[in-house]
Amino acid sequence: MTTATEAAAGARLLAGWLRSNAPAGLAEHAYQHGQLPAAAVPTLVETANRAQLRGRGGGWFPTGKKLATVATNGAKAGGAYVIVNGAESEPAAAKDKLLLRVAPHLVLDGAELAAAAIGADQVTVCVHRGVGLLPRLQHAIAERAAARWGLGIVIDVQESPRWYVSSESTALARFVSGGPGKPRAVSAYRDGVNGKPTLVSNTETFAHLAMIARHGPDWFRQAGTAQSPGTWLVTLSGAVRRPGVYEMPVGVSAADVLRQAGGASEPWQAMLVGGYGGAWLPAGETMAVPLTPESKGVLGCGPGAGVVVGLPTGACGLAETVRAAGWLAAQNARQCGPCFNGAPAIVDDLARIVWGRDRQAYERARFRMAMVNKRGACAHPDGVVQLVNTALHVFSADVEQHLATGGCPGLSHRPVLYVPELPSAQEGWR
Amino acid sequence: MKKGNAVIGKLRVDMTECRGHGVCAEVAPELIALDEWGYPILADGGIPEWAAKHAKRAVTLCPRLALTISAMERQR
Numbered sequence: 001m002t003t004a005t006e007a008a009a010g011a012r013l014l015a016g017w018l019r020s021n022a023p024a025g026l027a028e029h030a031y032q033h034g035q036l037p038a039a040a041v042p043t044l045v046e047t048a049n050r051a052q053l054r055g056r057g058g059g060w061f062p063t064g065k066k067l068a069t070v071a072t073n074g075a076k077a078g079g080a081y082v083i084v085n086g087a088e089s090e091p092a093a094a095k096d097k098l099l100l101r102v103a104p105h106l107v108l109d110g111a112e113l114a115a116a117a118i119g120a121d122q123v124t125v126c127v128h129r130g131v132g133l134l135p136r137l138q139h140a141i142a143e144r145a146a147a148r149w150g151l152g153i154v155i156d157v158q159e160s161p162r163w164y165v166s167s168e169s170t171a172l173a174r175f176v177s178g179g180p181g182k183p184r185a186v187s188a189y190r191d192g193v194n195g196k197p198t199l200v201s202n203t204e205t206f207a208h209l210a211m212i213a214r215h216g217p218d219w220f221r222q223a224g225t226a227q228s229p230g231t232w233l234v235t236l237s238g239a240v241r242r243p244g245v246y247e248m249p250v251g252v253s254a255a256d257v258l259r260q261a262g263g264a265s266e267p268w269q270a271m272l273v274g275g276y277g278g279a280w281l282p283a284g285e286t287m288a289v290p291l292t293p294e295s296k297g298v299l300g301c302g303p304g305a306g307v308v309v310g311l312p313t314g315a316c317g318l319a320e321t322v323r324a325a326g327w328l329a330a331q332n333a334r335q336c337g338p339c340f341n342g343a344p345a346i347v348d349d350l351a352r353i354v355w356g357r358d359r360q361a362y363e364r365a366r367f368r369m370a371m372v373n374k375r376g377a378c379a380h381p382d383g384v385v386q387l388v389n390t391a392l393h394v395f396s397a398d399v400e401q402h403l404a405t406g407g408c409p410g411l412s413h414r415p416v417l418y419v420p421e422l423p424s425a426q427e428g429w430r
Numbered sequence: 431m432k433k434g435n436a437v438i439g440k441l442r443v444d445m446t447e448c449r450g451h452g453v454c455a456e457v458a459p460e461l462i463a464l465d466e467w468g469y470p471i472l473a474d475g476g477i478p479e480w481a482a483k484h485a486k487r488a489v490t491l492c493p494r495l496a497l498t499i500s501a502m503e504r505q506r
Contacts, residue, residue: 182446184446185444185446335446336445336446336469337445337448337449337465337467337468337469338445338467338469339445341467342465342467368466371465371466371471375445375469375471376445377444377446
């Protein structure tokens with residue numbers, strides 16, 4: 001979906017690559033970043049803690065803490081495992097695919113360093129089928145082997161199913177173990193690939209780790225906020241002049257990102273932040289609030305997977321939500337009753353509000369959201385709830401109009417949120 | 431001896447295993463309710479001593495072995 005990518009001044013992960021927009025071979029990677037800092041391995045956990053690196057996959061969990069947990073569990077269990085989560089299933093996100101395409105060696109460096117630091121001897125990179133990343137990564141891995149680059153960690157690439165929930169950490173660990181790509185109730189940090197405690201982290205997190213190992217925590221903290229240092233990759237789309245992936249310091253607001261992208265193509269009424277399991281926020285003053293994990297108290301949501309979608313004033317946020325939430329709800333793993341019953345029921349309620357003038361559906365949706373939230377093995381139903389719940393708040397005036405008249409002028413607007421085709425039955429869970 | 435309010439642990443359900451048979455809510459209604467699809471909603475607090483017998487029976491009778499009693503804080 002990305003049309004423009006831009007490395008702003010101060011870019012770290014994307015610095016240098018985007019003049020050519022071509023993938024970085026190992027020689028170019030070595031020229032840009034220097035040798036892999038093997039000496040950083042023994043103190044990597046402490047370094048990550050001092051850098052206060054947070055995971056960029058959506059949760060913004062402290063990476064050092066996660067590394068320490070898996071290392072401790074791994075020592076008890078007699079080994080650990082590392083999964084690089086490049087199975088980017090957020091339709092409005094493009095950063096992981098971009099990073100794996102232009103800077104694969106930076107990601108792989110980070111994965112090898114993490115593996116060595118936590119006592120893992122194997123790394124699996126998970127990507128989706130049909131995005132062309134498998135052969136590129138295999139090529140990069142072969143380059144490393146030929147040049148004897150790295151720490152001797154075995155790296156392979158696997159194509160995981162395209163279902164939204166298959167990118168969840170326990171689902172990936174189960175898939176790499178040879179099972180179906182469906183979430184489990186047990187944390188991968190304790191019981192992951194073939195029973196080994198497994199570090200599952202986002203592509204971008206590993207790239208930052210590779211930079212921190214080279215330049216140290218103080219360098220990393222020169223960008224970003226005190227609590228969430230560094231840069232992050234934001235995928236900006238919707239009513240934007242130059243949609244694409246932008247690397248910005250953590251602490252920027254939506255307005256800052258939008259400025260970088262040449263401004264809005266139409267005035268915004270609201271924005272979707274974090275991803276399709278993220279939150280709608282009103283445009284206006286909210287756009288000046290920093291999008292950081294620590295702003296969650298103010299905004300009601302964190303930066304999630306680095307997604308910002310601008311909704312133009314002419315569109316209908318409720319109809320957009322029905323499409324996106326329906327897409328999410330249809331991709332449950334059919335495992336947890338509250339999710340596979342509740343999520344589609346909530347979307348159905350919303351549809352009845354949008355098109356059916358059904359006031360009871362409004363009350364029912366609110367009741368069901370409270371009932372379903374946090375009751376799945378993974379956070380999938382919670383994402384659907386957050387999307388629908390924030391839509392009912394942010395578009396509350398539209399709710400009234402729809403219930404009174406059965407529609408709104410925005411219904412004839414061209415769809416804004418990109419909703420991919422659902423995986424077909426042939427996709428399976430393997 | 432009278433059973434008190436001291437908490438002995440917390441009920442947890444593995445929702446990936448649960449099929450909504452509803453036996454647990456039948457056996458321990460003071461701790462477990464069912465949602466509109468028949469899946470258990472567990473009481474927020476822990477299991478008080480006075481309800482421990484029912485809780486343990488619910489765990490034993492779950493046809494899917496999806497219900498467990500664990501310590502209040504879950505380890506990562």
